[in-house]
Each structure stands twice: as structure tokens, then as C-alpha cells.
Amino acid sequence: MKGCWVRVEAEGLNLERLIRKSAGAEIPIRRMLRKGDRRLRAVVPEDKYEALEQIAMEGGWRLRPLGRVGGGALLTKLGRRWGFCAALVLALCAIVLSTQVMWRVTLVDAGVYAADVSACLLEQGIRAPMWKHDVDTQRLREVLEWRYPDVARIDCGWRGMTLRVVMHAGLAEGETLTAEGSSDVIALRDGLIDSVVTVAGTAQVKAGDLVRKGDVLIKGVERTSGEGERFVAARGTVMARVWDGAAIRMPVRELDTVYSGRTQTVQTVETPWFDLWQTPSADFDACDTQMQRLALGGWLIPLTIRRETRHEYAMQEMPRDLSQVKTEAGIAAMRKLRQKVGFDAVLLDKWVEYSMIEYDELQAVAVCERIIDIAVCER
Amino acid sequence: MLAEAIFPKEVVADVPRITMIGTEQVRVEQHHGLAMYQPETILFRASGGQVRVTGKALRFLRYGAAEAVVTGEITGVTVEQVGKGGARA
Numbered sequence: 034m035k036g037c038w039v040r041v042e043a044e045g046l047n048l049e050r051l052i053r054k055s056a057g058a059e060i061p062i063r064r065m066l067r068k069g070d071r072r073l074r075a076v077v078p079e080d081k082y083e084a085l086e087q088i089a090m091e092g093g094w095r096l097r098p099l100g101r102v103g104g105g106a107l108l109t110k111l112g113r114r115w116g117f118c119a120a121l122v123l124a125l126c127a128i129v130l131s132t133q134v135m136w137r138v139t140l141v142d143a144g145v146y147a148a149d150v151s152a153c154l155l156e157q158g159i160r161a162p163m164w165k166h167d168v169d170t171q172r173l174r175e176v177l178e179w180r181y182p183d184v185a186r187i188d189c190g191w192r193g194m195t196l197r198v199v200m201h202a203g204l205a206e207g208e209t210l211t212a213e214g215s216s217d218v219i220a221l222r223d224g225l226i227d228s229v230v231t232v233a234g235t236a237q238v239k240a241g242d243l244v245r246k247g248d249v250l251i252k253g254v255e256r257t258s259g260e261g262e263r264f265v266a267a268r269g270t271v272m273a274r275v276w277d278g279a280a281i282r283m284p285v286r287e288l289d290t291v292y293s294g295r296t297q298t299v300q301t302v303e304t305p306w307f308d309l310w311q312t313p314s315a316d317f318d319a320c321d322t323q324m325q326r327l328a329l330g331g332w333l334i335p336l337t338i339r340r341e342t343r344h345e346y347a348m349q350e351m352p353r354d355l356s357q358v359k360t361e362a363g364i365a366a367m368r369k370l371r372q373k374v375g376f377d378a379v380l381l382d383k384w385v386e387y388s389m390i391e392y393d394e395l396q397a398v399a400v401c402e403r404i405i406d407i408a409v410c411e412r
Numbered sequence: 413m414l415a416e417a418i419f420p421k422e423v424v425a426d427v428p429r430i431t432m433i434g435t436e437q438v439r440v441e442q443h444h445g446l447a448m449y450q451p452e453t454i455l456f457r458a459s460g461g462q463v464r465v466t467g468k469a470l471r472f473l474r475y476g477a478a479e480a481v482v483t484g485e486i487t488g489v490t491v492e493q494v495g496k497g498g499a500r501a
Contacts, residue, residue, distance in 0.1 A: 053445040056477040065472035067451045075472070 037079040037105030038063070045094035048073045054088050076102055132194060135165050139192075141199040145215055145266045146181060148233025150198060152268055153180060159196070168196060215253035215264035220244045221407045224273030234267030244273065250408055271408040274381070279370035280398045282390060283362040289351040292321075292344055300340040302329070308339075317345035355395070359387055362397035370399040378403060428458040428491070435486050438465055441479040454482055461493035 043051055048071070055062060055077075065075040077085055082098065089096035101109050111118050138161055143150050154160065157176060159168055170189040177187045177198070188199040218234065226242045234251040238244060253267035297316050302309040315322075320343040329336040363385040370383070383401040390396050429441040440456050440463055447462060448455040454470055456463040470484035 049446045049449050052449065052475060056445065056475060059477065062475040063473060065449075065475055067449055067471070073449070075475075 034105065034108070035078075035080050037108065038076050038102050039079045039082055039105065040074060040076050040099040040102050041082065041085065041096055042068070042099055043073045043075070043089060043094050043096050044071055045089075045092075046071060048094065051089060051092055051094050054092065055085055058084055058088060060085050060088075074099070079105060133165055134162050135159075135168060135194060135196050136162050137195045139195050139197045141197060142202065143198070143200050144202055145264065146184070146200060148265050148268050149180075150177065150200070152232055153177065154198075161196075165191065165194070170196070173198075216266045217249045217253045217411045218251035218267045218269055218271070218408045219411045220246055220248045220250055220271070220273075221409045222246050222275060224275040224405075224407050227272045227274055227404050228270075229272075230270040232268040232270075233265045234269065236269070238271070244407075249411075266410070268410065269408055270406050272404050273407045274402060274404055275407065276400055276402050277370065277374050278398050278400045279366055279373050280396055281362050281366040281369060282394050282396050283358055283365070284393060285353055285355060285358050285389075285395050286350040286393055287353050288348050290321075290346050291349050292346045295345040297343040297345075298340065299343075300338060303337050303339050305335050312339075312341065315343050317343060319347065320345045358395050359397070362387070362395050363399070366397040366399035370401055374401060374403070426459045428456070428463055430463060430489060430491070432486070432489060435467075437473070437481060437483045438486055438489055439479060439481050440465075443480060446475070446480070451484075456480065458491070461491060464488075464490040464492060466490070 045051070052062065052065070052073075060077055060081045063076045065073065068074055079101065086096050100106065138151075138154060138159065140147055140150055153176070154173075157173060159173065170191070174187050174189040177189070177200075178184070181187070181200070184200050184202055186201040188197070188201070190197055190199075223245050224243075226238050226240050226244060228240055229236050229238060229250070231251055233255070234253045235255060236251050237249050244250065250271045251267040251269045253265050254262050255265050257263050295317065297320070299312045301312045323342040323344065325340040325342075327338040327340070329338060366385055367383070371378075374380075378401075381402045381404065383399065386398045386400065388396050388398075426442065428443055431439040431441075433439075442458075443463065444457040444459065446454070447457050449470075449472075451470055452466060452468060454465040456465075465482050465486060466488040467484050467486040470482055470486070473481040473483050475481075
């Protein structure tokens with residue numbers, strides 16, 4: 034192989050003549066060492082070995098190769114261990130590729146914002162491990178600065194394979210963070226805890242607990258590696274079973290018109306301006322009036338006979354069909370409930386409860402059960 | 413004259429050029445071949461004579477038609493002219 038050198042050993046008499054002949058054939062010789070009266074070792078280029086061997090054969094010297102030296106020897110060794118070479122190449126490739134991956138995210142001086150910054154990074158889709166070129170540090174810095182206007186400056190950069198987010202809060206000298214800087218997660222409403230996922234802080238409730246509105250669900254305190262505590266802005270998701278209801282009242286009686294059968298008929302002649310004689314008043318307290326008009330003349334004689342027939346009636350409360358009332362009340366209550374919780378809400382269960390109110394009203398209460406996140410950050 | 417103006421003197425005169433670095437290395441250029449090689453003595457053929465290098469554990473770093481580099485514990489370099497007394501270094 035060109036570029037490789039091989040150590041050779043020549044044996045015979047008058048080796049100086051061999052050396053002169055090889056020099057005459059433009060065979061460079063290096064590291065030539067005498068090994069006795071009839072032996073000599075030297076290093077020659079591998080591609081010139083055949084020519085040297087020919088010279089030695091012609092002159093009666095014995096020439097034998099002793100092996101490659103230098104880089105050629107290394108190539109020979111590597112050639113025998115191709116598996117090692119392949120593994121070495123793969124390892125080098127893996128090392129190079131690993132430097133292009135973000136393995137860790139470090140928050141520096143985040144203070145009470147530490148948990149929220151972590152959540153924000155997750156919202157932006159930044160989580161280790163991921164490719165470094167998928168992380169836009171400039172955009173991330175802008176997002177964080179927009180999210181935390183109270184922070185003086187935010188730096189996002191790389192330190193090797195670690196994404197560093199440095200927050201410079203710009204606090205006045207001597208001012209330190211106290212418990213007042215932290216915040217808790219409280220219950221938005223009453224509910225039965227189904228699951229708790231704590232992002233920051235310490236959970237105060239567990240699945241199966243009954244909580245009231247305003248109860249602390251996640252406390253904004255975390256234990257440090259020592260015995261100390263640090264105050265954080267608590268964050269997390271607390272799923273709980275909640276029940277919502279909507280009530281509708283509907284009367285079970287209705288007012289209906291009942292005719293007594295008694296009637297009164299009166300008539301008069303009327304002109305466009307006045308009646309010729311006044312009609313008597315109705316003999317009944319309440320009546321329906323049926324009116325008929327009959328024209329006497331044409332447009333030359335504008336007289337009209339008006340005949341009134343009065344039917345006496347009385348308003349009475351009549352009971353309605355209860356099943357019909359329940360159906361209508363149930364539908365109305367469920368519609369009202371849907372308006373309250375949202376038509377796209379996913380309900381675990383729903384039902385309607387009926388009850389009588391003072392024997393003349395039916396109340397329908399529609400109730401639904403669902404699981405929602407009741408965690409809200411206390412401000 | 414023109415050759416002397418362009419080429420070094422030793423090239424034109426075809427004489428050996430010997431460069432010695434301390435007592436550990438000597439370079440012999442424009443030799444006419446290796447006459448003898450022993451660990452204590454190396455003899456080069458040269459124009460008008462020969463060059464003898466003496467010492468201990470002498471070995472060649474390079475050997476070629478144009479130059480040879482000898483290393484080892486060099487105790488002397490002698491230029492021996494044919495028919496004349498040698499010049500010793």
C-alpha cells in the first residue's frame with residue numbers, strides 16, 4: 034500500500050552493495066541498523082519492497098519482511114479488528130450526534146417562577162431530550178418576557194447540551210423572597226377529588242377527599258434537599274367530581290274557560306258615527322261576545338244592524354295530566370342545565386328529580402355529574 | 413562561469429557535502445555510495461576519495477542516492493582523499 038512502510042531484514046555478505054544498488058534504484062531507506070556482520074535491518078516503502086526484493090534476489094541476499102511500521106502497522110491491526118473499527122466509528126458518530134441533542138434544561142434564579150417556567154417550557158413543547166435545532170431560544174426568550182413582565186431580563190442560551198434560562202428579577206438590594214411571594218392552588222368549587230397532579234408545591238389533598246370551595250389543594254411550599262423549605266408558586270391539576278343542578282317549577286293546574294250555557298242576544302243599528310240606540314249591558318259577570326253585522330243599505334245609506342250574542346263563562350282551575358307536566362318540566366330543566374354547564378360538556382351521568390310544591394306546583398331538578406379541573410391559582 | 417553563478421559550488425564540483433549536528437547526527441550529501449557499514453564505522457565513497465564516520469551504535473536515519481543521515485554516538489568524521497592524507501573532522 035502506498036504511503037506505508039515496512040521493516041525488512043537483509044542477510045548476506047557485502048550488504049553495502051545491496052544498499053548501493055537500492056539507492057541506485059531510488060528506493061529510500063530509513064532507520065537502517067546493522068545487526069551483526071551479515072544482517073541488517075531497515076525500513077523501506079511498502080510499494081518499493083518488490084523492487085528491493087528483486088535486487089536482493091539478483092545479488093544473492095536473503096530478504097524478508099518483518100511487518101509494517103508506523104501508520105501502516107496501525108492499519109494492519111485495525112484491519113484485523115473490523116468489528117472494533119465499526120464500533121469505534123459508531124461511537125464517534127453517536128458522540129457527535131449526542132452533542133446536537135438537548136439533554137437538560139436549567140433554570141437559574143427563577144425564584145418563585147421556577148414551577149411556572151417549567152410549565153411554560155412544556156407548553157412550548159420544550160422537554161429533554163430533543164434536538165437542539167428544534168429549540169428557538171430567541172422566540173422562547175420573547176415568550177417568557179411576555180409572560181413575566183415583572184422580570185427585568187430573561188436570557189435563553191446554550192451551555193453545551195444544556196438549555197439555560199436565566200431570569201434576572203431585578204430586585205432591590207436587600208429585598209429577599211419571603212412566603213408572601215408564593216401562592217397556593219385552591220378549589221374553585223366543591224367537589225370530590227378524583228386525581229391530583231402536582232407540578233409545583235405540595236399536595237394537601239388526595240383522591241377521595243371531599244373539598245369545599247376555597248380549600249387549599251396544593252400548598253406553595255416545597256422541601257429542599259436539607260431540612261429547609263422554599264416557597265414556590267404552586268401549580269397543578271386537580272380533577273374532581275362535581276354536580277350541577279338546574280330547577281324548573283311548573284304548575285299542575287291550569288285555568289280553563291267553562292261556559293255555563295246561558296246566553297244573551299242584543300242588537301242595534303249603527304252608523305259610522307253613532308248608534309241609533311244603546312245596547313243593554315251584559316247580564317253576566319264574564320262573557321264571550323259573538324258579533325254579527327248586516328248592512329242595510331249601500332254606500333248611499335250607511336246603516337248596519339249589529340247583533341251581539343253573549344255567552345256566559347267562568348274561569349276554573351282544572352288539574353293537568355301529571356305525566357304530561359312531568360315530561361315538560363323534565364325537558365325544561367335539562368335544557369336549563371345544559372345552558373348552565375355548556376352544551377359540549379361531557380357528562381358522566383344525568384337525571385331529573387321531581388317533587389311537589391304545596392300541591393299545586395311540580396318542581397323538576399335536573400342534575401348532572403362530571404369531572405373537571407377545580408384547581409385555580411390563588412392570587 | 414555561468415554554472416558557478418547559478419549553482420552552489422559543491423554541486424558544480426561534485427564534492428561531498430557533510431553537515432554535522434553536534435555529535436549525534438551527520439548528513440552526507442553527494443556521496444557515491446556506501447562502501448562499508450558497521451556499527452562503529454561507516455564508509456562512504458565520494459568524489460576523489462571517501463568519507464569515514466566513526467562512533468558507536470551508528471545507524472542510518474535515511475539513506476538515498478542523494479543523501480544519507482547517520483545518527484548515533486559519532487566520534488569522528490574523516491574525509492580521506494585518494495593518494496593524499498585524509499582531512500579529519
